[in-house]
Amino acid sequence: MLQILACDKVSKTYPNGLEALKEVSFEVKKGEIHAIVGENGAGKSTLMNILFGMIKPSSGEIRFKNSLFSPKHPSEAIGLGIGMVHQHFKLVQSITVAENVVLGMENRFQNKMRKIDRAEMNRSVASLIEKLKMSISPDDKIENLPISKKQQVEILKVLYRDTDFIILDEPTAVLAPNEVEDFLEFVMEIQKMGKTVVFISHRLGEVFAIADRITILRRGTLVGTYEKKEVDRESIANMMIGTDTDLTEHPEDFLKEEVLLSVEGLVDISGVLRDLSFKLHAGEILGFAGVGGNGQEELFEVLAGNLKLSSGEMELRDSSLVQLDTLGRRRAGIAYITDDRMKKGLAPDRSIIENSMAGHHKFGSFGKALIDKSKARSFARSIITDYDVRTGKNLNTAVKALSGGNMQKLLVGREIAYNPAILVASQPTAGVDVAARKLIHDSFRKLSETGSGVILISGDLEEIMDLANRIIVLYRGRAVAEMSYPDYDTTEIGYYMTGIRG
Amino acid sequence: MFSVRALSMRKIILSLLLVTCILSVWALIIWFGGESPVKGFLYILDGSLGNHYQLLSTLNKMVPLILAAAAVAVPAWTGMWNIGGEGQLLLGAFGAVLIGFSVDFGVGLVNIVVALIVSAAFGMAWAAWPAVFKIKLRMDEVVTTLMGNYIAAQLIAYLINKPFRDPRSPLAQTPYVKSSYVIPYLFEGSQFSATFFVAVSVIIILFVFRRRLLTGYEFEMTGSNAVFAELSGIRVTKMKLLSMLIGGALAGLAGGLLVLGMTQRVMQSFSPGYGFTGLLICLLAFNEPLLILGIAFLFSVLQTGSVNLQLFTSVPAEISGVLQAIMVLFVAAFKTFMVGRRDG
Numbered sequence: 069m070l071q072i073l074a075c076d077k078v079s080k081t082y083p084n085g086l087e088a089l090k091e092v093s094f095e096v097k098k099g100e101i102h103a104i105v106g107e108n109g110a111g112k113s114t115l116m117n118i119l120f121g122m123i124k125p126s127s128g129e130i131r132f133k134n135s136l137f138s139p140k141h142p143s144e145a146i147g148l149g150i151g152m153v154h155q156h157f158k159l160v161q162s163i164t165v166a167e168n169v170v171l172g173m174e175n176r177f178q179n180k181m182r183k184i185d186r187a188e189m190n191r192s193v194a195s196l197i198e199k200l201k202m203s204i205s206p207d208d209k210i211e212n213l214p215i216s217k218k219q220q221v222e223i224l225k226v227l228y229r230d231t232d233f234i235i236l237d238e239p240t241a242v243l244a245p246n247e248v249e250d251f252l253e254f255v256m257e258i259q260k261m262g263k264t265v266v267f268i269s270h271r272l273g274e275v276f277a278i279a280d281r282i283t284i285l286r287r288g289t290l291v292g293t294y295e296k297k298e299v300d301r302e303s304i305a306n307m308m309i310g311t312d313t314d315l316t317e318h319p320e321d322f323l324k325e326e327v328l329l330s331v332e333g334l335v336d337i338s339g340v341l342r343d344l345s346f347k348l349h350a351g352e353i354l355g356f357a358g359v360g361g362n363g364q365e366e367l368f369e370v371l372a373g374n375l376k377l378s379s380g381e382m383e384l385r386d387s388s389l390v391q392l393d394t395l396g397r398r399r400a401g402i403a404y405i406t407d408d409r410m411k412k413g414l415a416p417d418r419s420i421i422e423n424s425m426a427g428h429h430k431f432g433s434f435g436k437a438l439i440d441k442s443k444a445r446s447f448a449r450s451i452i453t454d455y456d457v458r459t460g461k462n463l464n465t466a467v468k469a470l471s472g473g474n475m476q477k478l479l480v481g482r483e484i485a486y487n488p489a490i491l492v493a494s495q496p497t498a499g500v501d502v503a504a505r506k507l508i509h510d511s512f513r514k515l516s517e518t519g520s521g522v523i524l525i526s527g528d529l530e531e532i533m534d535l536a537n538r539i540i541v542l543y544r545g546r547a548v549a550e551m552s553y554p555d556y557d558t559t560e561i562g563y564y565m566t567g568i569r570g
Numbered sequence: 571m572f573s574v575r576a577l578s579m580r581k582i583i584l585s586l587l588l589v590t591c592i593l594s595v596w597a598l599i600i601w602f603g604g605e606s607p608v609k610g611f612l613y614i615l616d617g618s619l620g621n622h623y624q625l626l627s628t629l630n631k632m633v634p635l636i637l638a639a640a641a642v643a644v645p646a647w648t649g650m651w652n653i654g655g656e657g658q659l660l661l662g663a664f665g666a667v668l669i670g671f672s673v674d675f676g677v678g679l680v681n682i683v684v685a686l687i688v689s690a691a692f693g694m695a696w697a698a699w700p701a702v703f704k705i706k707l708r709m710d711e712v713v714t715t716l717m718g719n720y721i722a723a724q725l726i727a728y729l730i731n732k733p734f735r736d737p738r739s740p741l742a743q744t745p746y747v748k749s750s751y752v753i754p755y756l757f758e759g760s761q762f763s764a765t766f767f768v769a770v771s772v773i774i775i776l777f778v779f780r781r782r783l784l785t786g787y788e789f790e791m792t793g794s795n796a797v798f799a800e801l802s803g804i805r806v807t808k809m810k811l812l813s814m815l816i817g818g819a820l821a822g823l824a825g826g827l828l829v830l831g832m833t834q835r836v837m838q839s840f841s842p843g844y845g846f847t848g849l850l851i852c853l854l855a856f857n858e859p860l861l862i863l864g865i866a867f868l869f870s871v872l873q874t875g876s877v878n879l880q881l882f883t884s885v886p887a888e889i890s891g892v893l894q895a896i897m898v899l900f901v902a903a904f905k906t907f908m909v910g911r912r913d914g
Contacts, residue, residue, distance in 0.1 A: 372801060374800070395803035406801060412795075412797045413798060414798060418791070418795075427802035429788075430804075435784070436784075437784055438782055438783060439782050441782075
């Protein structure tokens with residue numbers, strides 16, 4: 069196969085001195101699916117933004133279709149046939165699919181009276197939809213579509229512009245497990261149409277399912293480009309983090325008889341949770357699996373006391389939690405890791421110290437009225453060292469300056485520092501890299517070893533199977549299945565998650 | 571408490587540019603008014619800081635400005651907007667008068683303290699209902715506190731016209747407070763009194779409160795991210811209510827100090843818009859107590875100095891309002907550059 073893109077010693081140093089890319093050289097062949105993998109901060113996004121003309125490299129040379137390539141603006145890259153689907157969708161919510169797809173080139177459908185011929189526009193979009201065998205209509209409004217369909221619209225937008233080089237930035241991060249499979253098949257369809265696909269992902273399983281070749285980045289440098297058959301998941305994972313650690317995980321057995329939390333017949337006032345009952349034992353990690361939107365968020369909010377119950381009972385060591393607010397529940401010994409660190413788990417504009425003391429300050433750790441600054445500082449420092457949070461020297465910098473993985477480690481560290489009787493963790497490793505994920509998982513294991521219980525709500529089935537002693541599958545707010553380690557069966561769980569069984 | 575500091579070259583240059591912009595537009599305005607800008611500035615400085623009478627007058631003028639700005643700042647820490655400083659100040663002033671002409675505890679200091687507490691309580695009451703409406707009914711506090719100003723103004727107008735009108739006076743005003751309630755002037759020929767030190771102490775207390783007290787920390791967390799604060803066990807609605815009550819009390823205190831330290835009664839157009847000037851000062855000071863002190867000083871210099879400007883030139887004293895407004899506009903514009911954008 070011919071090469072379509074070649075990068076030669078591409079470097080990028082940001083004005084603040086961060087070296088995001090250091091002399092990265094690799095090439096992409098025409099018609100292949102080329103995966104780019106690496107931890108958070110490895111330089112994947114920087115590289116893709118350079119290819120799409122959003123930022124300029126500091127040095128190095130890029131050749132695209134055998135001519136020198138230095139786009140000053142994404143429109144130039146689009147003109148050359150490069151398309152990018154961003155992790156965060158860029159769609160106008162209030163208008164239709166066809167209007168979004170055509171947006172920016174709607175002049176094509178203007179008649180002599182400068183009126184847009186909508187019928188013609190819809191027809192042209194519909195023909196592309198048909199070619200791609202998608203199940204959306206050009207008349208659908210974006211705001212009414214589920215996430216997976218919105219993503220299809222993004223891809224439609226790219227393909228409509230006669231793109232032959234498509235960059236997909238973490239496309240499966242937003243999809244449910246059963247949607248991922250469809251999506252991967254769809255990517256292969258695109259490849260069959262003769263397009264070249266560059267696929268960025270954290271999830272090695274997907275990478276191995278579809279990629280022809282894999283390029284690995286680590287901290288801004290190129291580790292190498294490999295044919296899929298030359299490598300396996302273990303070796304890729306180790307190349308990504310640069311150590312030879314064992315990344316296989318399995319649940320530990322610290323189970324005790326004592327029941328910590330007993331939940332009976334939960335029904336919340338929004339009506340999503342329907343008659344949910346379970347027991348959490350000391351030393352147990354209990355996983356809640358399910359496709360997003362089947363009651364996971366409600367379960368978290370009910371446990372946190374933000375969502376009221378219309379019926380049901382929750383007891384922590386035989387005393388009821390129902391009447392307690394969040395503070396009361398924290399005092400009773402529950403800690404919370406929320407699924408959205410930026411919106412609910414941290415105050416991004418405030419300092420690392422202020423963020424790490426939040427909540428703990430209610431327990432007199434830093435004085436009764438006056439804040440003991442040195443205690444606060446050393447407390448923050450202990451979290452940072454224990455959880456390998458990579459910050460600068462200055463603990464007064466705002467948390468938003470940290471990378472996502474480091475924010476998450478800070479958040480996890482803060483919650484585990486309570487030594488809680490029960491830890492409720494929702495999507496604890498969403499969007500963090502392999503090393504941080506391992507560290508967070510190990511901290512959960514250590515906590516359960518001390519006799520605490522962990523409720524793990526996660527959309528990442530692999531994570532649950534790596535950690536949990538028991539899995540409850542949520543489907544439409546009900547517990548439809550329960551399995552204990554080691555009798556886990558991915559296909560079986562998948563059936564329950566998608567409602568085929570249960 | 572632990573402030574997020576990032577002093578970059580960029581920020582220093584922008585700050586200098588900001589000051590240059592403000593000064594040059596000021597110069598232009600004074601020049602349009604028919605005076606050479608350099609002379610104009612000198613008249614303003616001379617009129618506000620030229621001798622110790624003028625300096626004392628400038629400092630005295632700061633008192634209501636400082637407290638009215640603090641009345642906006644404290645609720646802003648928890649993310650609440652208190653636009654009702656004007657009304658709270660009026661109510662507070664009326665509270666002080668009400669006690670001041672009707673009750674006497676025998677000891678002057680006790681009288682003054684009681685009257686100030688009552689004025690703070692009146693201001694607090696006027697801030698309480700918008701806060702409760704916000705928390706219970708989710709009514710936007712910007713609207714309720716703002717409208718509260720007009721209700722308070724009409725209410726006071728009624729009270730000083732009808733039930734509490736001084737019968738011997740041809741004007742609509744209350745009787746004077748008893749002499750034991752008057753906070754004495756400290757210097758011959760100046761209205762400067764201990765009220766200034768009360769205001770400065772309030773600022774120092776607020777500074778310590780915000781940086782060093784756990785409640786101050788909880789205020790800050792509530793304002794920065796309320797969902798997060800709630801999940802951390804901070805009682806967010808309680809914090810918001812409390813901050814609003816403190817804000818109202820501070821505005822009420824401003825009114826009380828004005829009565830006891832200067833006017834000794836409440837009359838028609840008692841406040842020339844202290845509440846709104848306070849709001850501007852607070853915006854310019856980014857809710858930071860120590861900065862409030864500085865900006866209030868600047869505003870006070872402009873106000874007292876512009877009287878002097880009018881005296882010796884053809885430029886009217888109202889120019890101070892224009893100069894203040896220019897400052898607000900530029901700071902608002904520069905804030906986007908300095909805070910709104912992230913590097914990298």
